[in-house]
Amino acid sequence: MQDNAAVLSKLNLYAKLSELHDENPFKYKSFITAAFNLKKIKEPFNDLDENSLSAVPGVGKSVLEAIRNILSTGSFKALDACVEKTPIGVVDLLNIKGLGPKKVKIIWEEIGIDNVSDLLDACRQNRLVETKGFGLKTQAEIIKSIEFSFSAKGNWHYARLLDLCNAFKADLKSTFTGFQVEFSGDFRRCMPTMNHLICVTTIDLLELVEYLEAQETEVEVNDDEISFLFEGQIPFTMICTDSLTFNRVLFETTGNSEHLKLIGYQQEDSLSFTSEEDFYKKKELPFIIPEQREGLNELEYNIIDQHFIEYGQLKGVLHNHTNYSDGLNTLKEMADYAKSQNYQYLGVCDHSKSAGYARGLDEDRVFQQMHEIDELNAKMSPFKIFKGIESDILSDGSLDYSDDVLSKFDFIVASVHSNLTMSEDKANERLLKAIENPYTTILGHPTGRLLLMRSGYPIDHRRIIDACAANGVVIELNAHPYRLDIDWKWIQYAQTKGVKISINPDAHEKMGYHDMYFGTLAARKGGLLTKNTLNSLNLQEFEDFLSKRRSLKNI
Ligand SMILES: [Zn+2]
Ligand SMILES: [Zn+2]
Known part of the structure; x- marks a missing residue:
């Protein structure tokens, strides 16, 4: 038996779909009015006779019939007909807050997007901004609303939690004095997504409970643990301890159980635990940085004198879009900002000509941009802009321009x-x-995945990495926190094959460069060494790399 809420949602869905398909406006408006007024009724619709339902404003013959059918079969004919001619992804679009049928119609029919993850991708690439009825503000609201719907499913991106966690810590610091607090678990291991938070602290449990309750947070206490929903939705456990055991508890809750097993952590170790560094030393094991404590092969690749890439070691920023294609900033703005952030070089990679949705560059625009780059380079030296393109990999695997045009670029990111x-x-x-x-x-975002939204196309990672090794192709670690593609788990394999990784922000506006921070975290998690990171090369080294490659390839 359908309850009232289910009936109302079907009536509303029908109203939206029939507006989307340009059906009779009087009809769908009566469904909206009826649903609005029926909402106030507390008794189950099924217990009401026809007369009392008909007395509700907006409930005419067709609405009444629809209600009767939903109650008995779960749907009604007109709704089924509408659903039939609508892709399922478009129905999902109608559920996004702020998107009515009119906007969804434009998104679907004019922009050609028929599902939520493609819409999010398009927003991120500013593809909605120039469409009539949309603007930066609507675009930002859509992103927020889609993100909310994903978190409602119980998973969050690391990047989204980072600000919340920092704010939480800062708030504790302004309330308490002389204490330790550290996030642990998945967050400390820099997992790209997670479904809960753990934090270890020396703040007194009762004081902490009082502090949380003062913010109207409902808490549950279990021994030394406090559990609650952070920001009203994220499961959060705080473990209260004293300063003597703080390091041990942090250690025990950071590495996953496979890591603790791998390093042979036992009950007696806990008795003499002082610090993480000390513990690994006593066990005659290399120190494993927190993000790598996954119980995989971290003991094998952590050999003496390894230098994992650090954010501050990135000297150039490759794969970025300008307003020549779907970026927000001009070439000059992108270059000025990169220079102001102390990067030595910038790689501009706008979309190529077949990416019509992103205003991909035809040959004339390519040459126009190259000319502008030459002019800027003359003024900005020693800072240098490299001429690149993000060339679409067409369905048959070929790139998007003739060899003659391709040969004029300094470097090419090839992406699907x-x-x-x-x-x-x-x-x-x-x-x-x-x-x-x-x-x-460079092979751009190798799987096309969007974390929590789209799994990406399936590839045989080993075969692809082997081919990159054989052809001297660099693999991108796309640093956008929704992508982080190539996955960190494949970095070791790439390194053993001698394949370099480039941490690329794929920035569509100048502030996007900062996403390289998230890319670096994922890279470190996968154990990427500085010497294998393409954009840790300084300007001279990067130029040498490109020219050596050219002569090897005879191009
Ligand atoms: Zn791309
Ligand atoms: Zn891109």
Whole structure:
């Protein structure tokens, strides 16, 4: 039996869908009015006779019939007909707060987007800004609303939690004095997404409970643990301890159980635990940085004198978009900001010509941009802008311009943006052909995944990495916190094959450069060494890298 809420949601869905499909406005407006007024009724609709339902404003013959049908079968004919001609992803779009049928119609029919994850991707690439009826503000609201719907499913991106966690710590610091507090678990291990937070602190449990309750947070106390919903939705456990055991508890809750097993952590170790560094030393093990404590092969690749990449070691910023294609800032603004952030070079990679949705550059625009780069370089030296392009990998694996045009770029990021639904074989063939193209310098976001939203096309990572090794192609670690693609788990394999990784922000506005912070965290988690990070090269080294590659490839 359908309850009232289910009936109302079907009536509303029908109203939205029939507006989307340009049906009779009087009809769908009567459904909206009816649903609005029916909401005030507390008794189950099923217990009401026809006369009392008809007395509700807006409930005419067709609404009444619809209600009767929903109650008995769960749907009604007109709704079924509408659903039939609407892709399921478009129905999802109608559920996004702030998107009415009119806007969804434009998104679907004019921009060509028919599902939520593609819409989020498009927003991130500023593709909505120039469409009539949309603007930066609407775009930002849509992103927020989509993010909210994902977190409602119980998972959060690291990047989204970072600010909340820092604010929480700062708030504790302004309230309490002389205490330790540290986030632990998945957060300290820099997992790209997580479904709960753990934090260890020396603040007195009762005082902490009082502090939380004063903020109207409902808490549950279990021994030395306080659990509550952070920001009203994120499961959060705080473990209260004293300063003597703080380090031990932090250690025990950071590494996952496989890591603790791998390093042979036992009950007796806990008795003499002083610090993390000390513990690994006593066990004659290399120190494992928190983000790597996953119980995989971290003991094998942590050998003496390893230097994992650090954010401050990145000297250049590659793969960025300007307003030549779908970026927000001008080429000059992007360059000035990169220079002001002490980067030695910038790689501009706007979209290529077949990326019509992103105003991809035809040959004339490419040459126009190259000319502007030359002019800026003359003024900004020793800072240097490299001429790049994010060339679409077409369905058959070829790149998007003739060899003659391709040869004029300093470097090329080759990425898949279209026809993402493909079998693993097809995806492999497509990528392999692009990797074998002598003009491909970097393979961009290798799987096309969007964390928590879209899993990406399936690829045989080993085959792809092997091909990159054979062809001297660098693999991108796309640093956007929704992508982090290539996945950190494949970095070790790439390194053993001698493949370099480039931590690229894929910035669509100048502030996007800062996403390289998240890329660096993922890179460190995967154990990426500084010497294998392409954009840790200084300007001279990067130029040498490019020219050596050119002569090797004979291009
Ligand atoms: Zn891309
Ligand atoms: Zn891009």
